[in-house]
Amino acid sequence: MTFSRHSNPQQQDTAFVVDTRRSPQARLHPVSLSNIQLTDTFWQPRRDINQTVTLPQQYELSARTGRLDNFRRAAGDSSIPFRGIFYNDSDVYKWVEAASWTLAQAPEAxxxxxxxxxxxxxxxxxDDDGYLNTYFTFERQAERWSNLTDLxxxxxxxxxxxxxxxxxxxxGKTSLLDVATRIADNIASVFGPQGRPGTCGHPEIELALIELARETGEPRYLQQAQFFIDQRGQKPPVLNGSPYCQDHLPVREQQEAVGHAVRALYLYAGVTDAYLETGEAALDHAQEVLWQNLTERKTYVTGGVGSRWEGEAFGENYELPNERAYTETCAAIASVMWNWRLLQARPEARFTDVIEQTLYNGVIAGSSLDxxxxxxxxxxxDRGKHRRQPWFDTACCPPNIARLLASLPGYFYSTSxxxxxxxxxxxxxxxIPLTSGETITIEQQTNYPWDEEIRIKLQMQEAQDFTLFVRxxxxxxxxxxxxxxQAVEGLAVKPGTYVQLKRTWQPGDEITIVLPLEVRLLESHPHVTSNRGRVAIVRGPLVYCLxxxxxxxxxVWDIVLSGQTQWEAQAQKQLxxxxxxxxxQAYEQxxxxxxxxLYRPHNQGKxxxxxxxxxxxxxxxxxxxxxxxxxxxxxxxxxxxxAHPNSR
Amino acid sequence: MTFSRHSNPQQQDTAFVVDTRRSPQARLHPVSLSNIQLTDTFWQPRRDINQTVTLPQQYELSARTGRLDNFRRAAGDSSIPFRGIFYNDSDVYKWVEAASWTLAQAPEAxxxxxxxxxxxxxxxxxDDDGYLNTYFTFERQAERWSNLTDLxxxxxxxxxxxxxxxxxxxxGKTSLLDVATRIADNIASVFGPQGRPGTCGHPEIELALIELARETGEPRYLQQAQFFIDQRGQKPPVLNGSPYCQDHLPVREQQEAVGHAVRALYLYAGVTDAYLETGEAALDHAQEVLWQNLTERKTYVTGGVGSRWEGEAFGENYELPNERAYTETCAAIASVMWNWRLLQARPEARFTDVIEQTLYNGVIAGSSLDxxxxxxxxxxxDRGKHRRQPWFDTACCPPNIARLLASLPGYFYSTSxxxxxxxxxxxxxxxIPLTSGETITIEQQTNYPWDEEIRIKLQMQEAQDFTLFVRxxxxxxxxxxxxxxQAVEGLAVKPGTYVQLKRTWQPGDEITIVLPLEVRLLESHPHVTSNRGRVAIVRGPLVYCLxxxxxxxxxVWDIVLSGQTQWEAQAQKQLxxxxxxxxxQAYEQxxxxxxxxLYRPHNQGKxxxxxxxxxxxxxxxxxxxxxxxxxxxxxxxxxxxxAHPNSR
Known part of the structure; x- marks a missing residue:
């Protein structure tokens, strides 16, 4: 891998969600989210609310809960008490990330x-040596790096x-990047083949270091990430050997998604980031096996993952309880992050399908409409007790939604x-800048996911030869x-693929895609015991509920569908x-x-x-x-x- | 209530599981378990193993894990380190209880x-002041009573x-009772209306103090228990106000079984013990409402209770997952203890039904056959991963099973x-000593729960007028x-009741009870979502499994029953x-x-x-x-x- 520092720090068409432009194994290259202006009625209103309501509120809550004061304290004012939990700095960082992506598209003084x-x-x-964590300051300074497993x-x-x-x-500003390289260098001075063993009980540093390597052109940050990835599953363990933090086996030998779901998915995202740079076959094998296990055994129909409250963890294969689904919002977001990275390496629609399923259901359910x-x-x-909250002591999810919504346009297109x-x-x-240097303007018009037609109009200076890959x-x-x-002669439009439209495109060419929005009833594998005799109602990418x-x-727990159902879809703009x-038409049992x-003899007479x-x-x-x-x-x-005419 | 100290400390026909002989609200009086010799092939072999295998093994494990050394340390040898968890003393006490009940029946030098x-x-x-807890010794002595909620x-x-x-x-020995009264007096000197507020985050002291009051004739221990019961649900709370430890509401206002299941059931048992002594209507109301909630909404068909791993807690109403059922063995035992106390106050077969259902299923599943x-x-x-263990760091369940099996004969009979x-x-x-002073010898012959006939023979000196209450x-x-x-003229044998046989009984009279052991298929309330479209196979008191x-x-997860099933029962003495x-005959799906x-369209063509x-x-x-x-x-x-002839 060769890196080169970006030449023009002021350019903003570098707002890549993940920058795989120079990643040897990346078959897709990103499009800066600043190049994409959503004009739709589904996502853009959410993104506007994210900017105008959520970001100010989260700033306010970060201030009110001491998260910002903790930095003031760490800056030297020991009279300010540390408030909150040892991981609270991360909420501020995610807010910074969300605010940054927002500014890439919508400048706001x-x-x-x-x-x-x-x-x-x-x-x-x-600190002067680059260390930065507001919890480990003053009286806790001596505890730095003393408990990587838990803290x-x-x-x-x-x-x-x-x-x-x-x-x-x-x-384009370097103000925070400079802070980042200094803490990364501090970490590298402590941990590594020549330094201490160890890695974090909660993955995240791995993918972050690789992105830092991409951003700075410094391969040593990639090596540091590889070191942390390789620390897992050692004998004796450098963490605690527990599946909870994916320390039960070396990453390359892991075959089942186990333990804390968010930890696992951030780790897998880091593994795929490493694969994108190194092309190591063993990492590729592991990520494929883990992806299959997760999607074929442990993913809710909403895209949510992590079945158990106990340990915020994956369950056994097919363990997908409904009322007690944990399905942390952060885990759904992490799944989007991982699948996006997998897609860069192997541009197959199965990854994008997971991204879409998760975005429309498991992720955005995590936030109220306001x-x-x-x-x-x-x-x-649910029976009506589970309600959304404005904040949490462990507030990972709110700013995670904010950063994803802010960066969302970056997931719409790629180039190759x-x-x-x-x-x-x-x-x-x-x-969309083609690799040839030309820029294609795409106008997408649709009322998806409500309506089934998508119209794409291409604008460019002159005719261009390229393939349009349509998922x-x-x-x-x-x-x-x-x-x-016009129908395209000989074109097979196969679901679950990217259909390739290869031709010489003319300015003004229009592509019309129709994705039929029939109501579908899904059933689960019989070993998903909680769903036996049940179906989920799905229309397009959206899972429905009563x-x-x-x-x-x-x-609504007493409502039963009959074998034959005729569905009517109604657009309700005010609802x-x-x-x-x-x-x-359905039935109440x-x-x-x-x-x-609570129990009675089966078929008791009637x-x-x-x-x-x-x-x-x-x-x-x-x-x-x-x-x-x-x-x-x-x-x-x-x-x-x-079949029961007397049922009424 | 009036108490009187037992006059003859050597007598062993006082081995009452719960001594309600002088409890004003007790309609039933206990029979000393030393008066009952089980000769059956179901329970007595388990009790023999309990005595010859389990008690020696648990002693050995208590020694090996430092549980006994902790007492040596507390006795003054600070060179011995405290080992294990702060509640480990209780495992030794439960072993003592199990050994004591065992000796009441089977003297063993x-x-x-x-x-x-x-x-x-x-x-x-x-300690000289009566305090005793091996954890809070030496350097931790100053922490005594400092964290009642957690420790x-x-x-x-x-x-x-x-x-x-x-x-x-x-x-009949007073060696440990003397220790008990001294610690009880120490506790009373600290907590009470004239002392400190507070109660334990984990109930148990309440029922124990009331039993001590019964044993010693000292009403002040009852008053102390009442104080602890009344401490729950205060505003501001003396614990943490959490349902986890039943501190969310005053006991008399609690209507739903919530929080940690074992804690709840030990508390409820203490409440019923208090009711048996005081007859307070508000306690009676609370215990009835809680019992109905528990049995009609939150009890597994095995009698197991406590649905959630998270917090070892009850779930919501009807939340009864199967694979992830927590159903701690101790909670099943606690349910037996509570229902036994309820039965003393109100001799209704519904309580004994719960006891039997729980004993035969939820309790004894907790131990291996050996x-x-x-x-x-x-x-x-289960998928085959859940296996029994010889011991646990938190080893509450093993000695709890041991003490229940050792005391089991005490649950067979009562008098009134x-x-x-x-x-x-x-x-x-x-x-069985009648209140008249006469003793009736009962010989019960049966192969229950495998066979349906139970023969009862009465032996006595001379004819006696009394009622035999047959559950x-x-x-x-x-x-x-x-x-x-002979059939009894005019006798209605109604399931779920105690049938009253009132007559002048002659020596040698025989009663034959037939409890038909038809295989029954049970279904669950539809809001038990995990059991939809499923049945449980039950025969007599036994729940079956594949x-x-x-x-x-x-x-076996793929095996489906058809609508018509003909069952064959086979006695397998070697299995x-x-x-x-x-x-x-069933079907494999x-x-x-x-x-x-993992998901597919419902009724996909075939x-x-x-x-x-x-x-x-x-x-x-x-x-x-x-x-x-x-x-x-x-x-x-x-x-x-x-209906699918082509199914094969």
Missing amino acids: RLEQQLDEVIALIASAQ HELYCAGHLLQAAVAHHRAT GKLYFYQNPLA QEGIWLHLYASNTAQ IPAWATGAQIQVNQ EQADHGSID LGGIVTLHT VQEEWQGQ QQRYRPVQLTAIPYYAWANREAGPMQVWLPLDEHIQ | RLEQQLDEVIALIASAQ HELYCAGHLLQAAVAHHRAT GKLYFYQNPLA QEGIWLHLYASNTAQ IPAWATGAQIQVNQ EQADHGSID LGGIVTLHT VQEEWQGQ QQRYRPVQLTAIPYYAWANREAGPMQVWLPLDEHIQ
Whole structure:
């Protein structure tokens, strides 16, 4: 790998979510998010709220909870008490990252000034030797690096590095990048083949160091990341040997996604970052095996991952409980981060499908529609007690959502030697620089995910030869592509692939993509015991749920689908920020007979009685934005309800 | 309440599990377990193993893990380091209790000597002021009573009191009772209306103090227990106000079983003990409401309770996951303890039904058949990874099983003014002293729970007028009772009640009880989402399961019952200590089509395919005593398998 320092620090078309432009194994190259202006009604309103509501609120909460004062203290004012938990610096760093990506697209003087002040505050807290962690100051200074397993010291540094890289890519400023290289150099002076063994109980430093290597052109940061990756699974262990922090086996021998889900996914993202630079086959094998285990055994239909409250961990294969799904918002975000990196190495639609599934369901359910409240856990069924909160003592999720939303346009397109890749669909205008040096302007017009047609218009100076890679989601049976209102001869539009449109494109050419939005009912592998006899309602990338607010006095946990369902989709612009609701005739399973019983003999003489009921399903992400009440994603389905004419 | 010290300390017919003889609200009085000799093939072999294998092994493990050395240290040898966790004393106390109950029935010089030595060791560790806890010695002495919420200090004292009461009742010796009264007095000197507020984060002291009051005739220990009960749910809280330790509400206002299950059930047992002495209506109301919530919303079909690993806690209503059932063995035992106390106050078969259901399933599953290995958690489904262990760092469960098995005969009979109560069924010979002063010898002959006939023979000096109260379990539809081979005219044998046989009994009278052991399939309330479309196989008091060891290469998670099942029961004397297996024709749900998929469109073109398979069910308690493999209690049932002639 060869790196070169970016020549022009002021340019802002370097706002790459992950900069794989010079990564030897990257088949895709990023497009700066500053080149993409979302104009849609799904994501851009969320991003506007992120900028105008969420970022100011999170700044305010960081200040009020002592997170900023902790830096003032570390800068030398020992009269300020340390407040909060030892990993609280990382929340500030994620806010910095979110603010940086925001400024890459939407310059705002007040935010820029606030960001500069926070960065100055962070810089002021750095020691002369480069060390920076506000918890390990004054009386705790002697404890530095003494408990890597539990105290998130390198994790916090990793988020600082990520924030600094984002800030540099987004603004061209080096103020935080300088802080980052100094702490990275401090870390390298402590840990390494010639220094101490050790790595962090909570991965994050690995991917961050590799991004720092990409940003600075310094291969030593990549080597440092490789060292940390290789420290896991040693005998005797340098951590505690526990699967909880993925220290049970060397990374290259890990075959099952186990332990704390966010830790695992940040680690896997770091592993893929390392693979993108080194091409090491053993890392490639491990990431593929782990990805298959995760997606084929341990992923909720929402894209959420991490089934257990106990240890915030993955469960066993097929262990996917609904009410007690932990599915931390951060784990969904980490899954997006990892799949994006995998996609760079191997541009296959299966990774993008996971990204889209996770974004539309598992990630954005983590935030209220007004951008002020958050879920830490995202269950798929509830009795009405699980409600979003404005903040948490462990506040990892809120700024994680903020940084993802701020950087979201960076996930829409890639380029490669062959041309342009379309990953996600929402109205936008994008300037895509081809490797040839030409820039193609793409205008995407669609009301996706509500409507099924996507129109792409290409603008350029003159005709260009390149391939347009159009992602057809795996669910999009019957998808069609037209160019200039004409079918493309011999083109197979296969779901779950990138369809290649290779031609000489003319200025003004139009591509029309139709992704049929039939309502689909999904069933689970039979070993997912919690979903037996149940189906999930899905339309396009959106998983739906039933919420009590739409069903009056009928408990949505008692609603059963019959074998034949005719669905009606209704656009409701005023409801829950504008959604499409789904409607059908269903049945209420009458419960009176159970009074006071928990168990009873099966088929006790009489058939289950049902009452017809009109069902309304809303997108899962939109739940818990109205009055509290039961919610359910996986609905019982009884093929034989229709066969009981006496059921009413 | 009036108490009087027992007059004859040498008598051993005072080995009462709970001594309610002078409790004003007790409608039942206990029978000393020394009066009951089990001669059956179900319980007595377990009790023999308990005495010959388990107690020696637990002594050895207590020694090896430092639990006994901790007392040597506390006795003054500061060169011995404290080992283990702050609550480890309680394991020794439970061993003392188990050994005491054992000696009440089966004198054994070696065990008695070992017990006396352990008691001497415990006594040697007591401070002059009565304080005794080996953790809070030397450098930690200043921390005594400083953290009642977390450090189990009163909990350990409670187990000492229970052990001392058991030892006194079982052996007549006062050696440990003297230690107990001194620590109880020490506690009373610290906590109380005139002293400090506070109570223990882990209940246990409450029921223990009331039993000490009963044993010593000292009402002040009852008052101390009441003080501790009343400390919960104060505003501001004396603990932490958390439901985890039942401090969220005053006990009298608690309506839902929440928080740590063992803590809750020990507290409820203490509440019922208090009610038995005081008759306070508010306590009676609370215990009834809590019991209904627990049994109608939060109890597994095995009698196990406490659904969540997170916090070892009850879940929400109907939250009863199978693979991730926590169902701590100690919680099942605590449920037996509480229901036994409730039964004393209100002799209704519903409480005994819970006791029997829990004993035969949730409790004894906690131990291996050889008495050497233990489950802490008792899931109702597993993939083969959950295996019993010889010991735990937190070793509450092993000696808890030991003390329950040792005291088990004490749960078989009660007396009341009206006569004799038969609670449990297993061959035994019992001497039951009537309140009139006469002693009735009962010979119970049965092969229950494997066979359905129970024969009771009464022996006495001369004819006696009294009522025999015969428990008919709620599941025993079609139960019959005969006296001297004759039906009893006008007798209604109603399941779920104590049938009253009131007459002048003659020496040699025989009662025959038939409890039909039809195989029953149970279904769960529809809000138990994990059991939807599933049934549990139950025969008599035993819940059955499928274990991999009986099914070759067929995954028992893929076995489905059809709508019509004909069951065959086979007595297998050589299998798993002697069991009855259940057999039927079932179906294997063929899984090949799912390769690599976690979700797929429902009814994807073809019907589910089934292969016929011979099913073998074993009692749940016997699982995990052979090679590891999948296990399942709740089996899918498909009414319509038979309707698919092409299914093979």
